[in-house]
Amino acid sequence: xxxxxxxxxxxxxxxxxxxxxxxxxxxxxxxxxxxxxxxxxxxxxxxxxxxxxxxxxxxxxxxxxxxxxxxxxxxxxxxxxxxxxxxxxxxxxxxxxxxxxxxxxxxxxxxxxxxxxxxxxxxxxxxxxxxxxxxxxxxxxxxxxxxxxxxxxxxx
Numbered sequence: 001x002x003x004x005x006x007x008x009x010x011x012x013x014x015x016x017x018x019x020x021x022x023x024x025x026x027x028x029x030x031x032x033x034x035x036x037x038x039x040x041x042x043x044x045x046x047x048x049x050x051x052x053x054x055x056x057x058x059x060x061x062x063x064x065x066x067x068x069x070x071x072x073x074x075x076x077x078x079x080x081x082x083x084x085x086x087x088x089x090x091x092x093x094x095x096x097x098x099x100x101x102x103x104x105x106x107x108x109x110x111x112x113x114x115x116x117x118x119x120x121x122x123x124x125x126x127x128x129x130x131x132x133x134x135x136x137x138x139x140x141x142x143x144x145x146x147x148x149x150x151x152x153x154x155x156x
Contacts, residue, residue, distance in 0.1 A: 005151035008096050010132040013150055017129070019090030024077060028070045035065055071119075078115045083108035091150070101147045110146050117142025 039058045046052050052059050081088040086098040086106045098114070100106055121128020121141045128141030143149060 005099065005149070007138040008150045008152050009138050010130070012094065012152065013096065013132065016088065016090035016094040016096055019093055020077070020088045023089060024070065024074050027073050027077075028066065031069050031073070032062075032066050035062065074118075075112075075115050078118065079108055079111045081111075082106060082114060083111035087153075095153045096150050097153045098148050098150055101149060106148075110148065114142050114146035114148055117145035120145065 039062055041055075041058060041062055044051075045055055046059055078088060081091075082098050083106060085092075087096065091097060098106060098111075100110060117128070117140075121131075132138055132140045132143075137149070139149060
């Protein structure tokens with residue numbers, strides 16, 4: 001981590017996370033819309049348990065496809081941006097950057113490991129992200145797993 005870098009806390013990182021997830025939701029929506037139309041799904045298709053049971057096959061196909069597309073797009077997005085520049089679109093807007101703990105370059109491998117850490121951080125009710133609030137180094141579980149920090153980008 002650069003000597004002059006200031007670690008970014010939870011509240012500084014949260015808007016970047018929200019921006020990135022809005023982008024990912026839009027991209028996922030664009031990709032899954034043809035399937036949604038093909039399965040004749042609309043806002044009212046899965047409103048109740050009875051609706052889900054009646055349309056169970058479409059529910060499973062649509063659900064699995066949506067999850068698979070979202071995970072694939074987000075893996076590519078976070079690995080590409082963190083591996084190349086250390087910044088997703090959300091982090092760039094918020095003036096944040098992912099940097100390795102050691103004074104080394106950010107790599108695609110480290111970015112991919114960090115993404116796997118995202119999944120681990122999300123599974124138990126996003127506790128791995130909330131960890132940032134209480135951690136003295138302001139690291140989430142994904143940061144600890146990948147050996148990274150998120151820092152406020154210094155302007156020169």
